[in-house]
Amino acid sequence: MSLRRYVAKRLLVTIPVLLIVTLVTFMMSHLLPGDPVAYMTQFSEIDDETVQQLRAQYNLNEPIWKQYVLWLGDAIQLEFGQSIISERNVTEEILSRLPYTVLLGVMSLGVALIISIPTGIIAAYKKGELADEVSRVFALLGVSLPNFWLGLILILIFSVRLGLFPVLPPTSYPLLSYNMIMFTLLPAVTIGTASSALLMRLMRSSMVEELNKDYVTMARAKGLPERTVVIKHVVRNSMIAVVTVAALQIAFIVNGAVVIEQVFSYPGIGRLLLNAVSQRDFPIIQATVLMIGVTIVFANLVADIAYAWLDPRIRY
């Protein structure tokens, strides 16, 4: 099968996946007690008739399956309606937040890779030695420390105590300014360390395996410099598994962003989603979850393609 056909097939498979994701989210958010109209009108003296009118306006009186079908019909045309609470256009709302979360995600992944790959290589190469043990401890810590806690501690140490970073995002500067990027470093480190732990262990184990293979002995016997053996052959072969998992980590990073954006008062998609859930703002919840779903599905696809690129033997 050619790569192109493979990609086309994978794209087709994403359709039922996204349908199921949105359906489940729809059902779950409607299972929560209360609806957006109840939220909007809580404590206000509005008569029942107005409440019913509002419900009708947003189709909240229809059976859930019908609401879903109506939403789906619009979503297929990329029409996500407007937020019930803020009355802003959902697409605009998401697009205004997206750049922030993309920056955070890219930087988190960057941090994860920068930490994990070199330490993984060293740990594998120095297997059983001190460096390996130290990296093992840090990996354990990275995985087991709760993200939000690490975020708070980093804020306390680096922002409050040392004054190296601002506590609140300097949003009066443009997104790609020095100030914003510097600020984003702390949340990116917070999210990135947890991912890096896993990636590092993976890098280490696949490299240990590669190092024991015959072609390494052969290369060494041939008299190739050790550097060339490790960097050119071993690392490249060990990267295959790492790249796949790194792409899967995008899901983890998106999840992390939901919590971490709150801790760092970061105006991204995560906070939008969190607010929407507590306000039962269904159009925002649906569109955001759909977007996250699409991101994750595509990240997987990219991983598979990268797989083929890294290992020319793999053909679909």
Added chain:
Amino acid sequence: MTNQGRLTKGISRRNVLKTSAAAGAFGLAGCVDGGGGGGGGSADFGTLGANASTFDPAASADASSSSCIDLMYEPLVGFDFDLNPQPVLARDWERVDDTTFRFMLREGVQFHNGDEMTAEDVQHSIERYQGTVNTAVVASWYDSSEILGDYEIQLNLSQPYAPFLADLSGVSIVPAGTTSPADGETPLDDESQGTGPFQFDSWSQDDRFVATKFDNYWWGDVNDAGDFSGEAPLDEVNLRVVVDPSAQFNAIQGGDVNAINQVPPMDVPTVEDDGNLTLNRNDGITFDFLIYPVNSGPFQNEKMRRGITRMIPRDDIVGDAVFNGTAVKGSSPYPPILGDPYWDEDFEQRLLDEYVGEDVDAATTLLDEAFSEEGIEAPYQTEIRTNENPVRQRWCEVIANTLSETEYFEVSVNVMEWSSYVEFITGPAAETSDMVALGWTASADPDSFVYQLFATDQFTPNGYNINHYSNEELDSLMQEGQTTFGADQRGPIYKDIAEILAQDVPVTFLWHGKRLMATRDVISDFQVHPSASADYSGIYSPALGQEIEYDG
């Protein structure tokens, strides 16, 4: 300024709605001493605990929106930092009779659009509230009005209604012709049309609200400015949305903002020790209370309710256990700031001694009697329902533990997500057998501390009588309180109301929260307003006698 009574989650309803989402999980930080510094860039002015949902005063129903609106809009009459009524856009007013009031307006007051304020604008502004979510600020009293001149208007009340001034302080004056949110339009969300010292600049969700100085503010023209300058002491007010109180605290310690409006009680000592920070306090107009299911099971017995009340360790809770002195224990619904003749220390102490104060022996006797009269066996299992608010959860735990340590009860705390909790208290709570822990924010009038919570015609979902408590004598006293003018005449009525509530204990009034805001040293002379809906009126509100000195 908000004027109807309101349910609060510690600070205010929607405000804490968002707080709760975060604070439950993340309220862990904030125990480390501040180092100062700041990561570059100039500091923003302050914080908001939640997103503002609107900038139209007639549509605003949460503290964040109101705090922003308060910078841009003004009422005829306002309440100052000691809760005394002061003329703002009205120069003076007179009571012609119990249902007729005349207001003389200041001349030369300019709206942000450049027009001069006249009586026509006032009439429109009042009528603009009808049919909005804030209809209650005018619905109880407004009948009609007559424009007597450009600067004089007569308001005709539908009934003698003493809380009228407090309600009127919630009516922001906008130019005639401004559409009402009741018509589905919200032009004020993009542009302010008030008379306030600041005007709307921009809003970005989850991020910041910006207001800029209004150059033609009326104070200097209409008044010889007196003790206060004719214009706001800073060019721009930049408020950041920071949901988690601990994050707010970090932000002020790190120098990112100069003021925060949510100081966690446990951080009070740190603020006090920090040389760069000032802790500004004032009494608030809120109380926390525990609501009993008066129509259900053993709670129908007044001895049961009073027995529980007399077990509650108020002193411990307002002290080290939870509030660190940021709350004053209460026995009546009225906070100390209402002052004479509604609140006095002797009266509060008498209610504590006779009915509701902590007294384990009295409690034991009451509970023994209640258990045998109701034929129930100890330990009786019950629940306290509350919402995700760290401070409230903590005092609920203290009360639950205290009760569970006795042989009478096994009490658990049921923490609910805000929207579910609201659904519960405005509906099913009246029928269940659980206790509910809640906060209430009132206004400057004593009526707002009792009427909506205890009147028979205020049963949920129409009012906030959550446990459907009904007492004819209380109803008629509250009615009398509403229609009697003059504090001296009303004082005894409201004390009688407090005494009945202490005898009958449909709820236990626990304590009155203090208002706390921390400021950095670039700000001096800041004052905290008693109302959480006017947090930033402490910057510059000359008509209420307040202006900061700003050195930033």
